[in-house]
Amino acid sequence: MTIATLLRRYGTLIGFALILGFFWFNLPDTFMTARNWLNITQQLSMLMVVAAGMTIVMVMGDFDLSVGSAASLSGIVAGVLFAAGYPIWMTVGVALLGGLVGGAINGVLVSFIGILPFVATLAMLTILSGAAFVLSGGKTISGASIPADFSNFARGGIPLGDIGGVAVMLPNLTIVALVVVFAVWVLLEQTTFGRRLYAIGGNIEAAYLSGVAVRRLKLIAFALTGLSAAAAGLMYASRVASANPTQGSGLMLNAIAAVFLGMTMSEQGVPRILATVIGVLILGVLDNGLTQLSVDSYIRQVLVGAIILLAVAASSFSKRLRR
Amino acid sequence: MSFLSLENVAKAYAGVPALRRVALTIEAGEIHALMGENGAGKSTLIKILAGVVAPDTADIRIDGKPTTIGSPHEAHRLGFRFIHQEFNVVPAISVAENIFMGRRYPLRAGVLVDWRALNATAGDALEKLGITHINPRQRMARLSPGDQMLVRLSSAFLSEPDAPARLYVMDEPTAALTRDESERLFRVLRQIRADGGSVLYVSHRLDEVMALCDRATVMRDGATVDTGRMADITHDDLVALMIGRKAGDAYPAAATTPTSGTALEVRDLAAGRLRSTSFSLRRGEILGIAGLSGSGQRELVRALFGDLPMRSGTVTLDGKPYRPFSPADAWKAGVAYVPRERRSEGLMLTRPIFENITLAQLRRQSLGGSFLTPRAEQRFATTLAADVRLRSTGPRQLAGQLSGGNQQKVVFAKALSGNPKLLLLDEPTRGVDVGAKFDIYTIIRDMTQKGMAVILVSSDLPELIGMCDRIAVMRDGAIAEIVPAKGLGEDDLLNRCYGRVAA
Numbered sequence: 001m002t003i004a005t006l007l008r009r010y011g012t013l014i015g016f017a018l019i020l021g022f023f024w025f026n027l028p029d030t031f032m033t034a035r036n037w038l039n040i041t042q043q044l045s046m047l048m049v050v051a052a053g054m055t056i057v058m059v060m061g062d063f064d065l066s067v068g069s070a071a072s073l074s075g076i077v078a079g080v081l082f083a084a085g086y087p088i089w090m091t092v093g094v095a096l097l098g099g100l101v102g103g104a105i106n107g108v109l110v111s112f113i114g115i116l117p118f119v120a121t122l123a124m125l126t127i128l129s130g131a132a133f134v135l136s137g138g139k140t141i142s143g144a145s146i147p148a149d150f151s152n153f154a155r156g157g158i159p160l161g162d163i164g165g166v167a168v169m170l171p172n173l174t175i176v177a178l179v180v181v182f183a184v185w186v187l188l189e190q191t192t193f194g195r196r197l198y199a200i201g202g203n204i205e206a207a208y209l210s211g212v213a214v215r216r217l218k219l220i221a222f223a224l225t226g227l228s229a230a231a232a233g234l235m236y237a238s239r240v241a242s243a244n245p246t247q248g249s250g251l252m253l254n255a256i257a258a259v260f261l262g263m264t265m266s267e268q269g270v271p272r273i274l275a276t277v278i279g280v281l282i283l284g285v286l287d288n289g290l291t292q293l294s295v296d297s298y299i300r301q302v303l304v305g306a307i308i309l310l311a312v313a314a315s316s317f318s319k320r321l322r323r
Numbered sequence: 324m325s326f327l328s329l330e331n332v333a334k335a336y337a338g339v340p341a342l343r344r345v346a347l348t349i350e351a352g353e354i355h356a357l358m359g360e361n362g363a364g365k366s367t368l369i370k371i372l373a374g375v376v377a378p379d380t381a382d383i384r385i386d387g388k389p390t391t392i393g394s395p396h397e398a399h400r401l402g403f404r405f406i407h408q409e410f411n412v413v414p415a416i417s418v419a420e421n422i423f424m425g426r427r428y429p430l431r432a433g434v435l436v437d438w439r440a441l442n443a444t445a446g447d448a449l450e451k452l453g454i455t456h457i458n459p460r461q462r463m464a465r466l467s468p469g470d471q472m473l474v475r476l477s478s479a480f481l482s483e484p485d486a487p488a489r490l491y492v493m494d495e496p497t498a499a500l501t502r503d504e505s506e507r508l509f510r511v512l513r514q515i516r517a518d519g520g521s522v523l524y525v526s527h528r529l530d531e532v533m534a535l536c537d538r539a540t541v542m543r544d545g546a547t548v549d550t551g552r553m554a555d556i557t558h559d560d561l562v563a564l565m566i567g568r569k570a571g572d573a574y575p576a577a578a579t580t581p582t583s584g585t586a587l588e589v590r591d592l593a594a595g596r597l598r599s600t601s602f603s604l605r606r607g608e609i610l611g612i613a614g615l616s617g618s619g620q621r622e623l624v625r626a627l628f629g630d631l632p633m634r635s636g637t638v639t640l641d642g643k644p645y646r647p648f649s650p651a652d653a654w655k656a657g658v659a660y661v662p663r664e665r666r667s668e669g670l671m672l673t674r675p676i677f678e679n680i681t682l683a684q685l686r687r688q689s690l691g692g693s694f695l696t697p698r699a700e701q702r703f704a705t706t707l708a709a710d711v712r713l714r715s716t717g718p719r720q721l722a723g724q725l726s727g728g729n730q731q732k733v734v735f736a737k738a739l740s741g742n743p744k745l746l747l748l749d750e751p752t753r754g755v756d757v758g759a760k761f762d763i764y765t766i767i768r769d770m771t772q773k774g775m776a777v778i779l780v781s782s783d784l785p786e787l788i789g790m791c792d793r794i795a796v797m798r799d800g801a802i803a804e805i806v807p808a809k810g811l812g813e814d815d816l817l818n819r820c821y822g823r824v825a826a
Binding site for chain 2: 189190191192193194195196198199202203205206207208209210211212213268270
C-alpha cells in the first residue's frame with residue numbers, strides 16, 4: 001500500500017487523531033477526561049441524530065436542507081402542545097409524526113413530482129421555518145409550560161460510578177443518539193432497504209431497471225430523515241427546557257458537513273453511517289476544544305469551515321491523482 | 324493535392340481499439356460518403372475531425388500541410404462544419420440564437436447584441452436551404468422535430484467571413500426530414516460542391532448515398548477497407564464491403580431444435596412509437612429483432628419490460644396474461660432484461676459485483692425479504708458468476724474495475740438470477756471483445772436449452788443470423804416481416820431492413 005493510498009484511506013482519521021493530540025497537549029487537565037467526553041457526546045447528540053438521518057438520503061445521492069427548520073418546528077409544536085396541557089407521550093408522538101409527515105412531503109416532491117431535492121427541501125425549509133414562527137408567535141416558549149419530567153430527561157442519565165472522585169453518568173441524550181445510530185446502521189447496512197438505497201445512489205437507472213421501487217424508497221428515506229430531525233428538535237427542547245423557532249437552524253449545514261467528512265473516509269466516496277459518526281465527532285471535538293481554549297466563536301466558525309474544505313479537497317484531489 | 328487527407332488514424336478507449344489504420348482523403352468539390360455498419364468506427368472518426376476526441380496517432384494534412392485538430396474551436400476555424408446525428412437544440416431560446424450557438428453574436432457598439440443583424444443573418448442561412456416558413460425570432464420549442472432539424476442544418480450554412488466553411492460533415496442529416504426537405508438539402512450540397520466545397524456524408528440510406536455522392540470510403544471494425552468512385556460500385560458490392568466477413572463460425576451451434584410450447588404471445592401491442600405488433604415465441608426459441616436504428620426495437624423491448632406503458636394489445640406469458648407496469652412487475656413475472664447501455668443502465672459501477680448480481684432477486688436472497696445475508700448472497704453470486712464464466716478477483720470486486728466483456732457478464736448474471744422465462748436482450752455484445760462475445764453466445768444457448776425464450780435486438784446482422792431461430796424485421800415502428808434465420812444472407816437481411824427485397 002503506497003503512502004498516497006494510506007493518506008486517501010485514512011487521511012481524515014489521521015487528521016482527527018492530530019486534532020485530538022493537539023487538544024490533549026494544550027488542555028492536559030480537562031480534555032482527555034471521561035467527564036469531558038461524556039459532555040461532548042451530550043453536546044453533539046442532536047447533531048448526531050440529524051446527521052444519521054441525513055446519511056439515509058445522502059446514500060441515494062440526495063440531501064435534505066429542511067432538517068434544521070423541521071427540528072425547530074418540532075420543538076415549537078411540542079412547546080405549544082405542552083402549553084395547552086397535553087401529556088408528554090402525546091406531545092412527543094405528535095411532534096415526531098409531524099417530522100415524519102414533513103419528510104414524506106419532501107419525498108413526494110422529489111420522487112413523485114420530480115422537483116430537485118435542492119429546490120424542494122429549500123422551499124420546505126422556508127415553509128417549516130415560517131410555520132414555527134407563526135405557531136410560536138415569534139417568541140420562545142419556556143418556563144412553567146414545559147413539564148419538568150420532559151426537561152429532566154435531558155439532564156438525566158445512567159450513573160457510571162465515580163471516576164477520579166467525581167460522579168459521572170451516561171447522559172440520556174447520548175443514549176438516544178446511540179440508539180438512533182444503531183437503528184440507522186441496521187437499516188442501511190443490514191437490510192434490503194439499505195442495499196436498495198445504495199443501489200439507487202450507485203446508478204438510479206440501473207436500480208430502476210433491476211426492479212427497485214425507486215420512488216417509494218425515496219419517499220420513505222425522506223420521511224425517515226424528517227423523523228430524525230423532529231427527534232433532534234425534541235432533544236433540544238428537553239435540553240434547554242424551552243422551544244425557540246430558530247433553535248435548530250445550525251443543524252442542517254453541520255449535518256451535511258459531517259456526512260461529507262465521513263464520505264472522505266470511503267474509497268468510493270459513499271456515505272456510511274459509522275463514517276458519519278466520525279464526522280460528527282470531528283465537528284463536536286473541534287467545537288469543544290476550541291471553546292475550552294477560549295477561541296472566539298466567530299473564529300471557530302472560520303476554522304471549522306476551513307477544516308471541512310481541507311478534508312474534502314484532499315480527498316477529491318487524491319482521487320483525481322489515481323486516474 | 325487533396326483538400327484533406329488523414330492517414331494512420333488510431334484511437335483506443337481504455338485499451339479497446341475503436342479505430343486502427345484509418346485513411347481518408349477528401350477532395351475539394353466532392354461529396355464523399357463514409358459507409359459502415361454500426362460500431363465500425365464512423366462516429367469516432369467524425370469526433371476526431373470535430374476536435375472532440377484526441378486520436379492516439381494521426382497524420383492529418385490540409386492542402387498538404389500537416390495539421391492537428393485540438394479542439395472543436397480549431398475544427399471550426401479550419402472551416403469544418405458538423406451536423407450530428409443526435410441533433411441538440413435549446414428549446415427555450417429563439418431559432419436565430421440556436422443557429423448562432425457557439426458562434427460570436429453580431430454586436431453594436433462592441434458590447435450590445437445586434438439582434439436585428441443576428442436575426443437577419445440567421446434568416447439568410449435558413450433561406451439558403453429554401454426555408455421561408457420559419458421565423459428566426461420564433462422559439463425553438465414551437466417547431467416540429469423536422470423543422471428543428473432544418474434549423475440545425477442551416478446553422479452549418481451560416482456565412483462566416485472569418486472562418487469560411489470548407490468541409491461539411493453530415494451524420495444522418497435526413498433521418499428526421501421529409502422527402503421534399505431532403506431534396507432541398509441535396510440541392511444545397513450539390514451547390515456547395517459546384518462552388519468547390521467538400522461534404523463528408525454519412526447515411527444508412529444506401530439509395531440516397533448512391534445518388535448523391537461522388538466517392539465512398541467503407542469502414543469495418545475500426546479500419547477503412549476500401550475507397551472508390553461511386554460510379555464504379557454496385558449496391559451489392561457496397562453492402563458486401565460493409566459486412567465483410569462471413570457469418571457462422573463465431574457462434575456456438577444450436578444443439579436441439581426449439582422445444583414445443585408457447586412462451587410468449589403478443590397480440591396487437593402498441594406502445595410509444597411502436598405500432599400494432601403481433602408475434603409469438605416458443606420456449607427455447609431465440610427471436611431476433613432487426614431493423615434500422617429507431618425502427619421501434621427499443622420501444623418493443625421497453626414495453627415488454629414494463630418501462631413503456633402498453634397503449635393497446637394483449638400479451639400472454641406462459642399462458643397467463645402479462646401486463647407489467649414497472650420493471651419490478653416484469654422481474655416478478657419472470658422477465659429479465661439486458662439493457663443496451665451497460666454502464667448507464669445495467670450496472671452500479673461503484674458497487675461490488677455481488678450486489679449488482681443479486682439486486683433483482685434481493686427479496687429471495689435475504690432473510691424474510693428484509694435482512695441481508697451477505698455470505699449466502701456472495702455464494703449465490705459466485706455460482707452465477709461461474710455460470711457466465713466471469714473473470715474477476717471475487718464477488719467483492721467493484722463492477723467498475725472489470726473489462727467491458729466481464730461487466731456485461733455481470734449484467735447477464737443478474738438477468739439469469741431468477742431463472743427467467745423470457746430474456747430480453749438489447750445489443751448484448753456491443754463493445755464486447757471477441758472472446759467474451761463467444762462466452763455470451765454460449766450462455767444464451769445454454770439458457771434456451773433449459774426452455775428460456777429469448778428476444779435478441781441487435782444491429783449486428785451476423786449475430787442475428789448466427790444466433791436466432793427467426794428474425795423479425797422492424798420498419799417504421801412495426802414488425803414488417805418475420806423470416807427464418809437459417810440460410811438467410813446478410814445482404815438479404817440488410818436489404819429487408821431497408822425495405823427492399825433482393826431479386
